[in-house]
Structure formats: C-alpha cells, structure tokens
Amino acid sequence: MERNLFDEEHDAFRATVRQFMAKEVVPHMPEWEAAGMAPRELFKKTAQIGINGLQVPEEFGGAGVDSFLFNTIVFEEIGYAAASLGGLQVHLNTVLPYFLEYANDEQKARWFPGFADGDLVASIAMTEPGTGSDLAGMTTTAVRDGDDYILNGAKTFITGGINADLVIVVARTGRDGEDRRKGLSLLVVESGMEGFVRGRNLDKLGLKSSDTAELLFDHVRVPARNVLGTEGGAFALLTSNLAQERLSIAITAQATATAALNLAIDYVRQRKVFGRRVADFQNTKFVLADCATELEAAQALVDRAVTGLDAGTLTPADAAKVKLFATETQARVVDRCLQLHGGYGYMREYPISRLYADARVTRIFGGTSEVMKSVISKSLAL
Amino acid sequence: MKTLRIVVCVKYVPDATCDRRFADDLTVDRDDLDGLLSELDEYAVEQALQIKEAVDDAEVTVVTVGPEDALGALSKALSMGGDKAVHVEDDDLHGSDVLGTSSVLARAIEHTGYDLVLCGMASTDGGMGVLPSILAERLGVPQLTQLSELTVKDGVVTARRDGDLASEQLRASLPAVVSVTDRSGEARYPSFKGIMAAKKKPVETLDLSDLGIAADEVGLAAAWTKVDEAAQRPPRTVGTILADDGSGGRQLADFLAGRRLV
Numbered sequence A: 001m002e003r004n005l006f007d008e009e010h011d012a013f014r015a016t017v018r019q020f021m022a023k024e025v026v027p028h029m030p031e032w033e034a035a036g037m038a039p040r041e042l043f044k045k046t047a048q049i050g051i052n053g054l055q056v057p058e059e060f061g062g063a064g065v066d067s068f069l070f071n072t073i074v075f076e077e078i079g080y081a082a083a084s085l086g087g088l089q090v091h092l093n094t095v096l097p098y099f100l101e102y103a104n105d106e107q108k109a110r111w112f113p114g115f116a117d118g119d120l121v122a123s124i125a126m127t128e129p130g131t132g133s134d135l136a137g138m139t140t141t142a143v144r145d146g147d148d149y150i151l152n153g154a155k156t157f158i159t160g161g162i163n164a165d166l167v168i169v170v171a172r173t174g175r176d177g178e179d180r181r182k183g184l185s186l187l188v189v190e191s192g193m194e195g196f197v198r199g200r201n202l203d204k205l206g207l208k209s210s211d212t213a214e215l216l217f218d219h220v221r222v223p224a225r226n227v228l229g230t231e232g233g234a235f236a237l238l239t240s241n242l243a244q245e246r247l248s249i250a251i252t253a254q255a256t257a258t259a260a261l262n263l264a265i266d267y268v269r270q271r272k273v274f275g276r277r278v279a280d281f282q283n284t285k286f287v288l289a290d291c292a293t294e295l296e297a298a299q300a301l302v303d304r305a306v307t308g309l310d311a312g313t314l315t316p317a318d319a320a321k322v323k324l325f326a327t328e329t330q331a332r333v334v335d336r337c338l339q340l341h342g343g344y345g346y347m348r349e350y351p352i353s354r355l356y357a358d359a360r361v362t363r364i365f366g367g368t369s370e371v372m373k374s375v376i377s378k379s380l381a382l
Numbered sequence B: 001m002k003t004l005r006i007v008v009c010v011k012y013v014p015d016a017t018c019d020r021r022f023a024d025d026l027t028v029d030r031d032d033l034d035g036l037l038s039e040l041d042e043y044a045v046e047q048a049l050q051i052k053e054a055v056d057d058a059e060v061t062v063v064t065v066g067p068e069d070a071l072g073a074l075s076k077a078l079s080m081g082g083d084k085a086v087h088v089e090d091d092d093l094h095g096s097d098v099l100g101t102s103s104v105l106a107r108a109i110e111h112t113g114y115d116l117v118l119c120g121m122a123s124t125d126g127g128m129g130v131l132p133s134i135l136a137e138r139l140g141v142p143q144l145t146q147l148s149e150l151t152v153k154d155g156v157v158t159a160r161r162d163g164d165l166a167s168e169q170l171r172a173s174l175p176a177v178v179s180v181t182d183r184s185g186e187a188r189y190p191s192f193k194g195i196m197a198a199k200k201k202p203v204e205t206l207d208l209s210d211l212g213i214a215a216d217e218v219g220l221a222a223a224w225t226k227v228d229e230a231a232q233r234p235p236r237t238v239g240t241i242l243a244d245d246g247s248g249g250r251q252l253a254d255f256l257a258g259r260r261l262v
C-alpha cells in the first residue's frame, strides 16, 4: 500500500542514502562481518552526507530536524540493503536523544559539533552481566569525590562499545530508601579515561558488522560536569526515550523483513526444481502472499507509530506493541523466506542467512518480547 | 555578474535497472519509466563544484533539455551544490537527435551566459558521446573532451586526457566546452543540507519560443537519424554447461578459442 508519510525532500534524501548504501556499505559487508565491526571512518562518511547531524541543532553544525522521519529513512535503507550498522543506529536513535534532551549548554558546546561532523560517536551502557531486563538492579557505582565521581563496575552487550568515543554509563550514585529506581545517574565516560577498559568484542550469532563489547570501569575518575541530567534521576530519563528506541528497532525489523521478502521473490523466480520454477508451486505463492500481507500490517503499524512519535503522542505502551508485533513478524517472515531458499539459504554467502541470524536478537534487545508484554499489560490496568 | 560562469549540461535518463520499451514511433517509451540524472554527468557536476570551490567568484548553472520529469535530474545537481538551473522543456522536442538537442542546448547556454561549459563523457542511455563536440562547434568555442583532470586559472583551462597509450596535456582559453570522464574523481553525494537548500534555488523553465527556435528545427521529423526498426532484445538463453570429467580445462580453452576469445 502506498505510504503517505513522505514528501519530495524525504524521497530525495532516501535516494542519497540508497546510493550511499549501495556504494559505501553493501560491497564491504562481508569484510566488516569478518572483522566483527564496521570501521570507525564510516561514521565520518555518513556525517558528510548529513546523517549524523540530522537532529543536532544548527548552531552546532547540524540540521536541527525535529522529525524522526529522516532517521526512519536512514535505517529503512540500511535494512532494505540487508545490511546493519548497529553502532550508528544506537548512536543516533538511542543515545543522541539523551544528549539533545539533557545536555547543559557547556556540554552541548563540548560535544555537539563532534556529533554533527562524525568526530564523536556514543554508546549507552545499561546492561550488566548480572542485570538486563531488571535495570534497577544494576550494581555499577559512582561515588562522589570532590569534583569527580569514582566509577566502578562492569557492563556487557554494549553496542558500538569498541568504536565509541563517548559512553553514557548508567551507575548508582545513591540510594533513596526502598525505591530502587531512585539514585541512578548518567555519566559520560570518554575514550582514554584512566581505568576505562574495553573488553572483548563479543562473538555474536548475527549482527556481525556491529561491535558489541564488554566494558570495565576500574576506579574511573569522571568529572561531575560529565553527568547528564539530574543526579539520581536516570531511571526517569531512561524511560523517557524508550518509545523512540523501541520504534527504531521495529523500523529496522520491518525493513530487513521486507528485504528478506524481496530476496525470496528474486530467488524463487530463478531457482528451478522438478522442471519448474520454485515460484510456480502454489505453496510458494501462498507463503509469500502471507509474508506480504503480514508485512503490510506491520508497516501500517510502524508508520502510524512514526507519525505518533513526531506528534508526541506515542506512549511507551504503544511503542512496546509496535516493537513486539514488528519483531515477531520479522522472525516469521525471515524464517519462511529462508525456507524457500532451501540449502542455499543456510549458506553465509546468501544475504538471507545473514538476515535470519540478525533477526533473532530484535526480540531480545531494547527490552525482550516478554518485557514488552509486561509493559503493555500494565497499560491495561489489570 | 560572477567572474566565472560555469554551465553543466546534465541529462535525465531512464533508470537502467528498469525494463525499457519502445513507443510506436520507435523512440524510447518514457511513460512510467523511472528516470534519474545520468550517472556520468555527476562527474561533470563534481568537477564544476570543485572549480567553483577553488576560485572566489564562480557560479554553477545546471542545464537540461528534457521532459517535465527531467526536473529530477536538475534537483539532484542542485542538491549536490549547483547554484541555479535551466530547464528547456517543449512537447515539440520529442524525438530530437543529438543535432537537435545540441542546438537547443547551445541556445540555452548562450541565453544563460557562460565562460566554461562542462559535459559528461557520454549519456548512459544514448551514449553517443559526441554532444560536447557538436555543442562547442555550435557555440564557436574550443573543446577539450574526455578529460580526467582539469583546472581553471586566469581564463585558461588546463587539462589531462588519458588515452590507452599516452596522456595528453591540453590547454584552451575560455570560453570553452569540456567533457570529463568517470576517472575525473568520485562525485559527492547530495547531503541533507544540500537537498534542503536545493528547494530554494532558482529554476528557469524555457520553451522553444523563448529560445527563438522553430518547432520544425527539432524533434523527430527534423532528426538526421531515422530509426526504421526496433526489436526487444530476446530473453537470455541458458549458457553452455561443461561437465568436468577431468578435461574441464581443455573444454574451457576450446570453448573460448572456438569463439576467438583467446
């Protein structure tokens, strides 16, 4: 169905991103997957075409766009190309909003020009070896010492953690009675700070072109001027951006599932078995018709959510529904599209196998499907 | 007036990845075809922008002769960094050949005013590669074609043309027409800011009467080339499959030799 979110400027920007992906990303995917990450220089190139600076205010060299539609286009095009750039996605869609919303003037002047021109890319470190879904249970601590905080703890599964120049670390700076949600703060740790150690680039099932790291903080002295937002108020800050973060995952899920459908369509038209094209079997037609229908439904939901995000009406429960639906749809669609490839679909040289492996995690990160269901059920006031 | 007026000729061509068909008059059927800025012309735009960036007071005008949708090619060139655009559009242009197109372009360029005209090495659809030369003749100015490098200084364009056996150093005084190859340097991508800025840049639309050209000087009827017949390329047939029974290398060599490919 025709989508009605975009106008001419969006289409022109999409054309640029598509051309960029085809030339600068797709040919390098095998190499980057083997290396376990995309090179840092790529984010300078994406900055040149204006991707990094989209939402950075104009006074700092960005474009000052409020709308999320241009980000949507970027990550749709990455998905349609059957590629993935996790570090960039987390930087732009998850981390940057915290800076945009909570950085004070001094912090803006210090970091925003680098965000716009690609000199700075940031990650966010919430998850710890012992705590993921249960964020409030984290054990990383930051203790005030004069003008600094002394940060101690370990984080894991941090997207972009190897490449990142800045990492927002969520740490406990205090306790406030029984409420575990109080007393968490956001500290911006910079590359090169003493005691900040990057561990392994973790060996994942999929998403192999993005780095996912363990990070260790051993008595890292973080200046108090690197605290983002109010001390002790991080939990509220973290939940305030969840809608966009989850929608962003849904957008990528939808785009990569669409890519899977297109790959399957191309494949079944060419592949011959029993003297016929795979496309000629009624089963193939029905399977692909189902996929196309489910994708249409998920797209309608995603598009409505993007509009809602721009309008400021998308609630955390709405976003949870969209993430749940889009990622579960992606899983079904990609699985069936791989099936139609037969054994070739299981070979890494076929992009469908990459999409299959990449798809598995979208039901886990950014909050698991089960966590989405708890968020949604809370909104039902049961 | 700017001291260096650069005009870039850009062509709007059908997307080569789409299926193409012929219309009843044996011209390319452009209805329902997605079009875009001819990729080879992006190199010309890039060189124009680099020249502009190297001098203080230059201006880049992009010009196209083409249907209504050709505005898309102009928009892209403007979003890369061109300053203004000229679009020659007229129903009577339909079916123009390279002679017709070049005379229209020449008039449009004279109308705009120019010191340096830049073209691509060939369009990605027609691909004749002769338009720049004909254009230079029509304008009565020197031509330097198929360049892989050029600089402009003090009213002189200095350039290098790389042939198979030799590289030539060339020079011409302005005004001049030049064409550049795909080895002249990667074209930039339109940036987000470029795209937004392009919206506000002036586009002048001209028809044949604005340029003082009579309808019967151009179009299919006036074309020097006449297409008598056109046929769709037959679908690709399955290639020869050689079974490797131990003599695979020899079979392959024989196959290639049989087609005089080795």
Ligand SMILES: Cc1cc2nc3c(=O)[nH]c(=O)nc-3n(C[C@H](O)[C@H](O)[C@H](O)COP(=O)(O)OP(=O)(O)OC[C@H]3O[C@@H](n4cnc5c(N)ncnc54)[C@H](O)[C@@H]3O)c2cc1C
Binding pocket: A090, A123, A124, A125, A126, A127, A130, A131, A132, A133, A134, A156, A157, A158, A159, A160, A204, A207, A212, A361, A364, A365, A366, A367, A368, A369, A370, A371, A374
């Ligand atoms: C590739 C990748 C990238 C990531 N990137 C980042 C990043 O950049 N930054 C970051 O901070 N984190 C990141 N994460 C971490 C991610 O957000 C967590 O893995 C996720 O939130 C789940 O936490 P966990 O792994 O600790 O699972 P657990 O919380 O241990 O969950 C285990 C199982 O228990 C279920 N479960 C948990 N709670 C409930 C409940 N209340 N009711 C029912 N079932 C429940 C879960 O759904 C799951 O099935 C990333 C993870 C991956 C895999």
Ligand SMILES: Cc1cc2nc3c(=O)[nH]c(=O)nc-3n(C[C@H](O)[C@H](O)[C@H](O)COP(=O)(O)OP(=O)(O)OC[C@H]3O[C@@H](n4cnc5c(N)ncnc54)[C@H](O)[C@@H]3O)c2cc1C
Binding pocket: B008, B009, B010, B011, B012, B026, B027, B028, B029, B038, B040, B041, B044, B063, B064, B065, B066, B067, B090, B093, B094, B095, B096, B097, B098, B099, B101, B105, B118, B119, B120, B121, B122, B123, B125, B126, B127, B128, B129, B130, B131, B132
């Ligand atoms: C209104 C219109 C309708 C046409 N209809 C048809 C049609 O129906 N069927 C068909 O086959 N052809 C059609 N043509 C194409 C026309 O025949 C070619 O534009 C002309 O022959 C140039 O030849 P070429 O593309 O081989 O140029 P080349 O010599 O290969 O091009 C070299 C360079 O010249 C410049 N250039 C070429 N053409 C243009 C242009 N139009 N505007 C600006 N710069 C240009 C570019 O810089 C290009 O890189 C049409 C053209 C026009 C203007």
